[in-house]
Amino acid sequence: SQQGEEDPQALSIQEGENATMNCSYKTSINNLQWYRQNSGRGLVHLILIRSNEREKHSGRLRVTLDTSKKSSSLLITASRAADTASYFCATDLSGGGADGLTFGKGTHLIIQP
């Protein structure tokens, strides 16, 4: 099955800086989602962007989607120590997630105080 690939695999920045993570995927999608996972915990949904959308904002999060390049980016502005986590992109092929989402391997983000 197709899978999103996040880049970079790991990212370490200073508190207050912006963090950018990228996701590439292989086939046409219905929507793309970003999730956060704190160590040893379940995933938490951050944002969903549909295939006909190009940009979406939610608080300090900004997601872009370029379907021609089959890629998405997640920008976290003014990072905080609490943003330290792994971030995953997930693609939805069927719409509504009925057949499950396909996840990438994630970007591990460390915010240095």
Next chain:
Amino acid sequence: DGGITQSPKYLFRKEGQNVTLSCEQNLNHDAMYWYRQDPGQGLRLIYYSQIVNDFQKGDIAEGYSVSREKKESFPLTVTSAQKNPTAFYLCASTFTYTGELFFGEGSRLTVL
């Protein structure tokens, strides 16, 4: 409070034993999912169910079994046929028309 409850949080198993992981949700979601996560890896889909008494195999169903007798419950059995069962197991649910998954806190299975 609405949510998804997985139990147990930690489970140790001897080789050759079957174990069952519990997943219960009170969100009235139609669809439920089981994912497996290995260290440094993404999530891989084991089984999913869109309605009661029906379920489909995901990408890595071999060595696992599930049931969906109630809308709220979707237990996963890791059988002795699963060659490498040590992993972190995550249950999720959603309304089929929204796509956003809600996850439980996970169950970590270790085979001794």
